[in-house]
Amino acid sequence: MSKNSKTETDEAAPKGKKKLFLVVGVVVLALAGAAYFFLFAGGEAEAAAPEHGGYVALEPVAVNLAGGGYLKVGITLDITVAAAAGGGHGGGATVDGAKAYDAIISTFSQANPADVIGARDALKEALEQKIIAAYTDHDVPMVMGIYYTEYVTQ
CATH class of the missing domain: 3.30.479.30 (Band 7 domain)
Structure with missing residues (x-):
């Protein structure tokens, strides 16, 4: 049994790393989008609308x-x-x-x-x-x- 349980954990480890990598990538993209919106998009809208x-x-x-x-x-x-x-x-x-x-x-x-x-x-x-x-x-x-x-x- 010990051989089978070791084989199952070895196969599960790469899947867990792939999920972690995917989640980290999505979070980084979301943060980059939010930073662009707050830093660049807000300034242009204020400058484009004179009172x-x-x-x-x-x-x-x-x-x-x-x-x-x-x-x-x-x-x-x-x-x-x-x-x-x-x-x-x-x-x-x-x-x-x-x-x-x-x-x-x-x-x-x-x-x-x-x-x-x-x-x-x-x-x-x-x-x-x-x-x-x-x-x-x-x-x-x-x-x-x-x-x-x-x-x-x-």
Whole structure:
């Protein structure tokens, strides 16, 4: 009997080591995933979501279109708390509209009349990206979005 019991324990030992190795591997992967989540994912989410600080309405501007005709467009800037606190352009409590006007003119003056009618949302997205980039100082965004207040073509 002693030979049989020794043979059974020798065969059981490698199975136990395999289970232990598998459990340790799963625990290490779980810890690595948790560390990534807490160290990297949380920081990006906080940096990606600026806090709303108010609105700045700009006067409508008429832009000559590339294919003839014109577009009268007005926008309102959705500014961040940093901009409302005076941490931005000109040292005032709000952002200056000069960069936004420049972005409006450069975006829409290259568009054809069919584009401003058919691709309105795509042009707005392009304009919004330009304005946010123009009003970002040292990785601190001053504008977090735009809204059309007027959009008339002729």
